[in-house]
Amino acid sequence: MELYLDMHSPPCRLVFLFAKAVGIPFEFKHVELSTGQHYSEEFGKISMIRKVPVMKDGSFILTESIAILKYMVQKYSSSVADHWYPADLQQRARVNEYLSWQHMNIRAHASKVFLLRAVFPVIMGSEVPKEKMDAAVEDLNQSLNLLEEKFLQNKQFIVGDKISLADIVALIEVMQPLGTGLNVFEGRPKLSAWRERVKKELGEKLFDEAHEVIMKVGSLPEKMQNNSQLEMLRPKFQKLFR
């Protein structure tokens, strides 16, 4: 199995972490988004959607991290413990509910804050307008509130006593703005405690390994600035800020 990944991308960290945590063997194929490798002809043959992650299992190619996770759970069902994607109807529904909600909420807002802080100035050649930044942070805060108040409540993990796919899907997104200097855990003890529990279940060393790149993202603007592909990439990135 090949996984095409750029560890700056939360859904890439997601499939990396899950595969490693449950012992699914794979070959790591690096894709450098900051230099536009996903726009290359070669990558286009792997996926015409031109996003990461991508999974290639034999000749079967699959995009979308949520789909890849569920494929892994189903294919390796004999070695993946039930709590990751419980067979119980209501518990599974809770996992699916989170996996669906997160796309347009935590994922969208955490990504936006990250892109505004780390990428906007390089691409647009100016600082982020304060209003835009404040609105993005406000949206993220509202999503984090819902994560705490609706999805976690007083439980150990999103589904209950045990970790599931929902928790990793949530945490990798929440981690995204951290490397840009925005500590989303500050003033959120419930969220911080949950983070520690998730890290412990996955393995702290593995979790830190997966997040090494994103925590060093301060160097990303310089990397992009010096890249010869910047002019080609600029209009594509500008669409993100439209």
Next chain:
Amino acid sequence: MALELYLDLYSQPCRSVYIFAKKNNIPFDLRRLSLLDGEQYGEEFGKINMIRKAPALRDGDFCLAESIAILLYLAEKFQTPDFWYPADLQQRARVNEYLSWQHMAIRMHGSKMFWLRLLIPKVLGVEVPQDKLDAALEDLNGSLKLIEEKFLQDRPFIAGDHISLADLVAIVEVMQPVGSGLDVFEGRPKLSAWRDRVQDAIGKELFDDAHRTIMGSQEAVKLMDGSKMQVFKPKILRLFL
């Protein structure tokens, strides 16, 4: 107590749940919710879904939000025919792939088009700049192109020979801009042919029943009282403009 489904048929995810339940003869009590009247912010509904969106399901004391989760719950609980969510590893993956991709693609772009063409100018009374409309159309066209070239290709349906949840979730989203007067099927014979197959598989009567509300939008907005939406105006404008 029967299963309750809280639905507003202006909403695409409500239509997919409605069609799926009806098609599979799943007994339910329809609880109509008017989103444009802000009924999702009522105290009662807040107890069922604190995310305050539709659709929502209540099965005994179990409440569930998110249409994708609801569809999968119903499919499993009522043991609907395999083709809706195939047990086969690769076919199921194809369905999951579409169900995941669509949130930030066709769903977002089709919704935006409906708001920009109809609700914002006609109900909120705010003029939409042409460049915003053009950008929204470009995005929508991009999503429709991917539906044709990546998700359908030369297959009759997204997962293969049979309709699945993917096609159901896709068709209700593709119909949203149509409700605003934009014929997305024009000049797209492949998409049109797929729509015909999906309609046949669902049954034209059920399909039309589910889409009656959205297809009547252009007339309905003329009679809509925009004052109830004014309180949401800043949020809506920030979201779409």
